[in-house]
Amino acid sequence: MSEQRPQATVTAGDRFEIDGLRAAHGGVVVGRHDGRAVFVRNALPDERVLVEVTDARKPSFCHARVIEILDPSPHRIDPLCPAAAAGAGCCDLSFVDDTHARSMKSLVVGDLLERVGGFETGQFEVPVRSLGAPSGWRTRVRMGVDATGTPGTHVHASDAIVVGVDCAQPVDGLLADLTAHRYRPGSELVVVLDADGARHLTEITASGPPEPTDRRSRDRQGRRRSNRSYSGDRGRAQRSRAVRPRSVETVIAGDAMAVHRVGDRRWDLPVTAFWQAHREAPTRYGATVVSMAQAYAPSARVAWDLYGGVGVFAGQLVDELDGLDRVLVVEADTAAVTAAEATFAGDDRVRIVRAPVADALDTLDAPDIVVVDPPRSGAGRGVVGTICAAEPELVVHIGCDAATFARDLGTYRELGYRPVEIEGFDAFPMTHHVEAIAALVPVR
């Protein structure tokens, strides 16, 4: 696409045909019209579509929606997700066959490594590997509740909620009979199927309602109110809803605590606390972290597990890496730290540090390996700089947002670390989201 200056004024409501599209970050395709970039949802790169402009406030680009698919892609399928087909924002790629969706994600990660990370064109092919079937993979779901008390799925970038049709992501049975109950309008539900097959349902309200006689109202430590952070949760909408200053968590079904397992290890964690959404993710990511450690730092004695949650990677590293004396897990969330301390009690190879990562690094023993798994906002220049200054043999950087992952990798590159391996995982099938894991070593 040529980078022409915009020629004509475009206003919301204008319609035009467009093709020559390419996959871009955030579940959109981008093309050009009259020298202006046009971002379109629900279209594919090899399609010709009629679009209508929805937002033309910026002079150099606009957003548009599909009115008609004029030349459909052979990769377009009937949407796998009924909620997305009804307008929900959950599964923004459920109309694409999953093999092609993975190719698109792979291209987007490669493109961001060039555009944002500053790497050379085509320097990295990032394979995006399947973790299983495109539907029925999510063991943990967060839903909205509409004004009538009915649970459903949020419309993209909106408070509107689609009810009466289920999203296709959850594992079988997770959402069964959910609508038999009426919830507080405007509340959010967190539903978890735990490792022992128990289902837990917690309702989160923004302020303290009177306690109903048939419900237990408490937070994860049994206190009545909570003021928790959802910084580790996936998704902008989740995070924006999570900034509410106070909330009350009410257990509707099951328990306030869920059991999670990886291998022989068990964690008891509040239902509302962070755990990877895809049922295969903790095991597969952990195996990748371990294999990168074995390949690039086999003699490591000390590892850091930053943004470590409950220490899933720490556990796999001490189990699998011969000669590793200790792993220092740094995590800010109290619930995760409490669960990690209980799980690793008596195991002096794993030490849990409750602190923001930026505050903790100067206090830790020098690392041979640093595992970094930040929330969507990424680690940022300050944290990456401190990691590089500690001169580990290996950094394993994990990202659930392709743009901040590319930005952070670009910072490592500037500071003397180069990626030697990058793996992608299709940990959020039917959506544009992708998990990427990079092994980085010092440039000698």
Ligand SMILES: C[S@@+](CC[C@H](N)C(=O)[O-])C[C@H]1O[C@@H](n2cnc3c(N)ncnc32)[C@H](O)[C@@H]1O
């Ligand atoms: C993507 S999750 C990864 C958790 C863990 N590695 C796992 O796979 O289960 C990010 C974690 O970072 C934590 N976190 C977010 N910001 C943090 C910060 N500034 N310092 C320490 N931990 C933070 C969150 O509580 C969350 O547990």
